[in-house]
Amino acid sequence: MADEVIEITRARKNERTRLLLTAELKGITARLHAEAEVPMAGVVGGDFLDVAQSVEHQEQARLSASRLMERARRLRVALTRVADGEYGICSECGAAIPSKRLLAVPDATTCVACQSRLERITASARGGWNDAEHSGKMSA
Numbered sequence: 001m002a003d004e005v006i007e008i009t010r011a012r013k014n015e016r017t018r019l020l021l022t023a024e025l026k027g028i029t030a031r032l033h034a035e036a037e038v039p040m041a042g043v044v045g046g047d048f049l050d051v052a053q054s055v056e057h058q059e060q061a062r063l064s065a066s067r068l069m070e071r072a073r074r075l076r077v078a079l080t081r082v083a084d085g086e087y088g089i090c091s092e093c094g095a096a097i098p099s100k101r102l103l104a105v106p107d108a109t110t111c112v113a114c115q116s117r118l119e120r121i122t123a124s125a126r127g128g129w130n131d132a133e134h135s136g137k138m139s140a
Contacts, residue, residue: 014085018079020106021075021079024075028071028072035061035065075106075107088102092110092111092118093111096111097111
């Protein structure tokens with residue numbers, strides 16, 4: 001009986017999570033469609049500043065679209081994890097991702113400790129700080 005209650009609670013939580021993630025994904029998709037029409041930089045009849053401003057607007061629109069597409073991709077991954085029963089479980093260490101983290105970052109796939117470790121590895125690979133520098137010790 002207790003197992004059935006736990007399973008029903010888990011199913012309801014997963015359904016609520018799925019609905020929230022789906023709603024956010026639909027909102028992003030709608031924004032992408034609305035912002036899809038990026039006006040081309042006009043050269044005819046415009047002075048240098050008009051063209052420069054238009055080019056800047058295009059670059060900002062492309063950057064925004066790129067970020068929205070990445071967010072949509074991450075939300076689709078989160079929805080797959082919900083369907084597979086893996087949502088809220090760290091993909092690196094298998095520990096539960098705290099609910100506060102999931103509220104802040106609904107598409108999180110790692111716990112804070114693993115995400116921090118991954119960021120350090122990425123920064124180190126890019127030639128950024130390493131663990132010795134980060135802890136205040138200088139490497140020779």
